[in-house]
Amino acid sequence: NAGVMQNPRHLVRRRGQEARLRCSPMKGHSHVYWYRQLPEEGLKFMVYLQKENIIDESGMPKERFSAEFPKEGPSILRIQQVVRGDSAAYFCASSPPAVRPGELFFGEGSRLTVL
Amino acid sequence: SQQGEEDPQALSIQEGENATMNCSYKTSINNLQWYRQNSGRGLVHLILIRSNEREKHSGRLRVTLDTSKKSSSLLITASRAADTASYFCATDERTGGFKTIFGAGTRLFVKA
Numbered sequence: 001n002a003g004v005m006q007n008p009r010h011l012v013r014r015r016g017q018e019a020r021l022r023c024s025p026m027k028g029h030s031h032v033y034w035y036r037q038l039p040e041e042g043l044k045f046m047v048y049l050q051k052e053n054i055i056d057e058s059g060m061p062k063e064r065f066s067a068e069f070p071k072e073g074p075s076i077l078r079i080q081q082v083v084r085g086d087s088a089a090y091f092c093a094s095s096p097p098a099v100r101p102g103e104l105f106f107g108e109g110s111r112l113t114v115l
Numbered sequence: 116s117q118q119g120e121e122d123p124q125a126l127s128i129q130e131g132e133n134a135t136m137n138c139s140y141k142t143s144i145n146n147l148q149w150y151r152q153n154s155g156r157g158l159v160h161l162i163l164i165r166s167n168e169r170e171k172h173s174g175r176l177r178v179t180l181d182t183s184k185k186s187s188s189l190l191i192t193a194s195r196a197a198d199t200a201s202y203f204c205a206t207d208e209r210t211g212g213f214k215t216i217f218g219a220g221t222r223l224f225v226k227a
Contacts, residue, residue, distance in 0.1 A: 004157075033215065042203060042219040043158070056214050091157060093215075103148065104205075104215055106157035 002027070004094050005074075006107035014115050019079040019086070021110040025094030031055075032075040033093045033104060034067055043091060049075060082114045121204055121221040129226050134191040136221040138204030139184075147180055148205045148215070149189050158203065161189075196227040 005024040013019050025032050030051055035043035045059040049069040060067065064082075069075040079086055089111045093104035122137045140147070146165045150158040164171045164180045164187065171178045177190040191198055201220045208216045 035217070040222075043217040045214055045216055048214045058214075093158075102146065103160045103163060104150075104158075106150075106159070108157045 004092055004105050004107035006090075006092050006110050008110060009108065010111050010113070012113045012115060013082050015083055016081050019082050019112055021077040021079075021090050021092075021112070022074040023077070023092030023094075023107060024074040025092075026105050028096055029094035029105070030097050031095045032069050033095075034075075034077050035091045035093065037089045037091060037109075046077070046090075079112070082112070084114045087112055087114045121202070121218045123221060124219070125222040125224070127224045127226065128194055130194060130196055132194055134194050134198070134223055134225070136189045136202050136204075136223070138187045138189070138218055140187075140204075140206045140218075141185065142206075142208065144182075144206045145213075146207060147178075147187050149176075149178060149187075150203045150205060150217070152201045152203065152220070154200075161202075191223075194223075194225045196225050199223060199225045 004026055007022050032049045034046040036046055037043050047060050047067045048056040051069055052071050064080045066078045089109045091106055091109045093106045095104050120139050128134055144166055146163050148163045149161045151161050152158045162173050162176055162178050164178050166182055175192045180187045201222050203217045203220045205215050205217045207213050
């Protein structure tokens with residue numbers, strides 16, 4: 001049973017370009033979470049999605065950031081017109097269907113560097 | 116919002132010693148979890164303790180939860196160099212649905 005798969009593992013973008021980060025949850029998991037981590041810091045919640053539905057996006061910046069989890073295919077975190085401050089590690093986690101979150105299964109992260 | 120706050124921020128011990136990390140949180144919770152992160156890697160779940168539990172063990176790990184003080188501790192006994200990692204506590208927070216919020220972490224360094 002493959003774990004949570006994130007790609008790309010490393011992404012370099014110039015200011016103003018777009019970054020797309022993909023996350024395939026574990027088999028049978030219908031909930032996906034995106035977190036952002038700066039060096040030597042904890043994880044900051046960004047967004048919580050179920051298939052075709054955004055449950056909580058309170059941690060998402062109001063502009064340039066969007067996330068989706070379509071019926072088919074991976075979840076996508078999209079950052080438009082990237083700036084240097086977007087450089088960070090972005091982690092995806094998944095969990096099985098549940099009323100309240102329990103154990104989260106994490107991918108290895110996508111490290112975005114904005115030049 | 117930052118739900119869990121770990122203490123200390125960093126801890127350096129000798130192999131064989133015990134390591135204790137603390138976590139405080141702000142709102143009522145359903146459960147509290149501890150995760151481990153090796154440098155450059157994703158987080159790995161260690162243990163989950165429910166709000167009606169006071170203590171839980173898993174191998175060399177012992178977790179306590181005091182809901183009256185809104186605090187938890189993680190004890191790693193007989194530490195090994197391989198335990199060197201960052202440790203995070205995480206709690207669930209209700210805003211519409213539920214989301215898991217992580218603290219800033221404790222960086223543990225175990226010297227061989």
